[in-house]
Amino acid sequence: MNQLSKKNNDGSIAVGFIILGIGVILLLRKLGFFIPGWVLSWPMILIAIGVFTLIKHEFRSFFGAVMLFLGSYFLLRNEFGFDFGLGQYIWPIGLIVLGIYLITQKRREKQVLDDIRQNWQSKNSKTSFGSSSVEDAKVVDENGNTSSTSSNDSSFSGSGFTRTTGTSFHDRLNIDAIFSGVNRKFMSKNFQGGKITAAFGGADLDLTQVDFNGVITIQVDIIFGGVKLFVPPHWDIRTEVTNIAAGLEDKRFFREGGVDTSKVVVLKGTILFGGLEIKSF
Template identity: 60%
Template sequence: MPANRSSNDSGLIFGFIIIAIGVLILLNKLGFFIPGWILSWPMILVAIGTFTLVKHGFRSFFGSIMLGLGLYFLFEREFGFDFGIERYIFPVALILLGLYFVTQRRKENKILSDIDSQINKSMKEAKDSMNSSLGGEKQSNPFTSAGSTFNDRLNIDAIFSGVDKRVMSKNFQGGKLTAAFGGIDIDFTQADFKGIATLQVDVIFGGMKLVVPPHWDVRTEVSNIAAGVEDKRIYRDSEVDPEKVLLLRGTVLFGGLEIKSF
């Protein structure tokens, strides 16, 4: 299954990065000459930024920021470069972060608006048809989009913010969730699917909680570094549906992932 293999590439990349860091530290302990800048703290930002960009096809705002900050501090503090822009970094970072939130919110609102229009249109047609068959009796609309998403695929980034969503799709196909210095709560109790749905979950200095139906078969293939992955579901083997497999893949770094069911 090509989609599953590509989503697992990020785990391989992260694994190789960890191996490389371990090898460098070991060589340094054995007396081999390792330049000090390679083991400096800005390289942590460079590694996180590079990993995030590669994983997202070099289209990650968070990865670009981490890589840029890492390179800036690396050149300035380790190599003595004086860019003369240190006092501008914080306000510029705030401006860029604000622009990102504005564009993301507009994109999300447009998607939700399109979905609402489609749902309202379908409901109106169904109500008109029902009214005709019942002699004009009016029916109430049981659907609401407040705090909910009807998308079949999720693509949510929570950076220095929190996202709380309820998935209503009956043909859920997986997607991608990224929480960096923020939190994501997703409620799947009203969702449904058949087969295997792969969900990429990446948590960096943040938290994520997934509430799933008790009959889903949730399989976790997540790499966690200085983090916690807690599966708080109550297992009932007799109730697990083998045709509903939610596969979680990704990385949890200095954060937490919690899986629950009711």
């Protein structure tokens, strides 16, 4: 329960300080104090978003780094005349950086999955020592049909799999909707959270069939995109998401019995000019 005792920072306090600061600056200008014009320019908004996101995520946010770079570049170019000769290269460089990030992120996640697989196989070999077989695992597909497969099958060695129909048996979310759309239905009974990134794209994720106990975290980063999460109505959803010109709505139909405090989902991340909807069937 220590994870639940952390300060619930949904970004509203920081946004309040930003608005307060803007108001103070405008007041000082009206009173005749000299305030440089670039302080209230639009690149400063990107810089503020980048700095805030980096601080919140302990300087490990790709989104925050990109916002800080773009804001600094346009501020120096528009207000101080420093172009650095990057004007014609800014978009190609941006695409290259994005591609490198996605490649390295996939490799990092693959390494994590490999470590999980090795640990799982190690534990499984210890528990099955001296026996001729291991109990078969039951898999339920999207039509409700059951089939069995040996737990020694490599396709079930910790990482899960995704059918061509969009049904996924992965235990962790790993969704990247970059200039595209993603539609997934998850069936894991050992759900562990994960991450969702939507940039100029969207994702519809059905989590109504997954199960877990305790506290899980889902990192959600949305910029000019949208994400819909379909979850059971009794989950305890807690948000620590920063909304900037964006929307976050919980549209679930709550039923009798209230929320189940043994199933807590903590949403973290940043939504910029986008939206996140939480729904239930």
